[in-house]
Amino acid sequence: MEDLKLELKRQIIEVLNLEDMQPSDIEDAAPLFGEGLGLDSIDALELIMIMDKHYGIKFSSKEESKAALASVDAMASYIQQHRTK
Amino acid sequence: MSDKEWSGRTGGTQGMQQSLISIFRHFPPWVVYPIVWIWICFYILFAPAGRRGIWHYWHHRLGYGWWSSVLNLYLNYLEFGKVIMDRFAAYAGRKIHIRVEGQNILDRVMNGNSGVIVLSTHIGNQELAGYSFHAPKPMYVLSYLGDTQTVNENRRRKFEQMHLHIIPMKSDGSHVLEMHNALSEGNILSVHADRLFYNTKAIYAPILGQEAAYPEGPFRIAVAEAVPVVSLFMMREGADTYTLYVRQLSDGQWTGTSPKEQVCTLLQRYIAANEEMLHKYPRQWFHFYEFWK
Numbered sequence: 048m049e050d051l052k053l054e055l056k057r058q059i060i061e062v063l064n065l066e067d068m069q070p071s072d073i074e075d076a077a078p079l080f081g082e083g084l085g086l087d088s089i090d091a092l093e094l095i096m097i098m099d100k101h102y103g104i105k106f107s108s109k110e111e112s113k114a115a116l117a118s119v120d121a122m123a124s125y126i127q128q129h130r131t132k
Numbered sequence: 133m134s135d136k137e138w139s140g141r142t143g144g145t146q147g148m149q150q151s152l153i154s155i156f157r158h159f160p161p162w163v164v165y166p167i168v169w170i171w172i173c174f175y176i177l178f179a180p181a182g183r184r185g186i187w188h189y190w191h192h193r194l195g196y197g198w199w200s201s202v203l204n205l206y207l208n209y210l211e212f213g214k215v216i217m218d219r220f221a222a223y224a225g226r227k228i229h230i231r232v233e234g235q236n237i238l239d240r241v242m243n244g245n246s247g248v249i250v251l252s253t254h255i256g257n258q259e260l261a262g263y264s265f266h267a268p269k270p271m272y273v274l275s276y277l278g279d280t281q282t283v284n285e286n287r288r289r290k291f292e293q294m295h296l297h298i299i300p301m302k303s304d305g306s307h308v309l310e311m312h313n314a315l316s317e318g319n320i321l322s323v324h325a326d327r328l329f330y331n332t333k334a335i336y337a338p339i340l341g342q343e344a345a346y347p348e349g350p351f352r353i354a355v356a357e358a359v360p361v362v363s364l365f366m367m368r369e370g371a372d373t374y375t376l377y378v379r380q381l382s383d384g385q386w387t388g389t390s391p392k393e394q395v396c397t398l399l400q401r402y403i404a405a406n407e408e409m410l411h412k413y414p415r416q417w418f419h420f421y422e423f424w425k
Binding site: 062064087089092095096099105106108109113 | 348349390
């Protein structure tokens, strides 16, 4: 699980071009949107693409994607349960 | 609302819009042109933000003299009035004659297995482009639904006839999931790329010699999804007659540069296609607010 979280943090930094950040700067439970990393809706699309391309996860509803992308903890937990890759 | 934002609403009351549709079921659009000649004077006189925006375009960006800019300001509004009448004529089911320039691009890009992004624009009759373009696969249109009920209902009905699907734009950005799903299933996605809605992030690039703000989202989505990107320009030639110009902006293969640079490159190509159309059809610039910084 810890390896998966580290992998996710590296992917988030890479696709969102967060050049000044290290994986250790992103807290596992911190919200990715709003007060946390402050990501926006287009950043959400990039996270949706990470879930799709790397883990074979397609979301069918916005509520589902919102909950799954709330934090690194939420992403890792969702991937463990639903990954097809 | 500031001068730099657009209300997203078509002018006139719902009753007036419904009356136009009824008229165009029996008569061609030119029968109402005398009303349009007078009607647009009210817009020019009593909508200063729009007037300032069009004046800036003609006088400062295209470099026309004072009197020439005044004349072209009026003619620009008049062209817009005719384009709006053509749109209501389309709602009424009237036939529009269209010549396509770039059919080979359409055939190649639209018949592939990959999803396709259409970056649309407010130059020419962009809504008519959607109705007249017979896509070989499902087309999804990200749409701002802040217009009047008459326009929204007729737009929805025309979309259904053309097998177009609306993805409503939401202030919380939740429409991005539907956009991704549409593209990942190999469909066409049409997005406005020259208007800022809901305080979206802006990127800046020069058009006609001065920097302007564009929404970052459509360009970032196009680069992230790595799908072919085209722009469609439906330019009015005369009563009931249009030319549809197809311009390919990307084949979706981005290599060797960072995503940030790719977004800038795509924006520059989009602007170059816009400028090409503006040089050919300068009076079909339909941004009735202060577009430049």
